[in-house]
Amino acid sequence: MRITQGCFSFLPDLTDDQILTQVQYCLDNGWAVNLEFTDDPHPRNTFWEMWGLPMFDVHDAKGVLMELNACRKVYGDRYIRLSAFDSSHGWESVRISFIDNRPKNEEGFRLERTEAQSRVQRYATRAYATDRPEGKRYT
């Protein structure tokens, strides 16, 4: 099941050229671009690991792509997303975030039903990937 979160996730995967254009837009606006990766695809997993520090003083998108490719080399089997943080007053938050890299097989989620007190049904979604320990989920 294809994970859809962040911008452009209903579109086909962005090519490097398209990523460059997006990143350049972010840089031109003065946003700090940041790379994160994870192998826990659950939508409630907001704590992705950072790839290096946010890139505060990069002027050209090619520099960001260099880092993205370095990240892909190491964590090419995981989700990698790119986010841009706007530090200007009044915003001070993430302005854009999109996935640049996905595992080859996205296994999707299982629906889990649990019986709570008085036979109340509780539901949970759990990624098949998280059955395996971290680092071995998409190998």
Place this chain on the structure above:
Amino acid sequence: MSEAGGATAAKINLAEEFAQSGVGPVLKQLDDELIGLAPVKRRIREVAALLLVARVRSKFGLASQPPTLHMSFTGNPGTGKTTVATRMAEILHRLGYIRRGHLVSVTRDDLVGQYIGHTAPKTKEVLKKAMGGVLFIDEAYYLYRQENERDYGQESIEILLQVMENNRDDLVVILAGYADKMDRFFRSNPGFRSRVAHHIDFPDYTDDDLLAIAGKMLGSLNTKLSDGAKQALAEYITLRRAQPLFANARSIRNALDRARLRQANRLFSAQDPELTLDALTTIEAEDIRQSRVFQQRENGA
């Protein structure tokens, strides 16, 4: 640049193309603001012409691989290497060779780390910053320490070489340093030598050049030299050149800074109640003649 376009039917006006590129004003500014440096200016013109022709060629659909533009500036201290590098970034940007036109100026400290594994991320960080612009490595020969084969500089050099080769159209690397040391550096790093296409040598300024530079420097500070001071400065330049550690334009700038200091002190201690604007903006001969350089001559004689 009177070459006609390549295709038979279509004609292209190179002069028009040149005007459109907006590089003319930059080159003219270079001519006006930088005194002397004839071989440097000639080389920059050549590079500009090459890029312009390459651009026209690509308009005709002719194959034109982007030329390698990594450069090495060699010359004595104070001959304007950094100044020209800044201009270079602007020229290359106008010609569309680099995308952003910013200059990232670094030395060994910024590239080489202090412990194992520190160098690569540091160098990559700098390269990332320089993408789309010009990376200016001042005193590049310090990157390579011959006497210490475990020096981390080597690691930095390898990363640089790799990026210079693979990202040729993303950034331009300019290496700068004193001629003899750079020579040694290139000899021990043949990889660098072959990847750097343009070796530009910055000649020393003549005494007249330096005098003209002094005039320019003072002009930007709304200050001028009296006739006597001009004479004194000319003598100063001749004397200073004979002394060790002469750094061309930089020495002149320092001398002028000290002269302004003395001028201020002179005006202050005179306590003239009717100070004219002219007195305030003029450096007199005595301000320059008080310099250590003149005293040493007297002591020596």
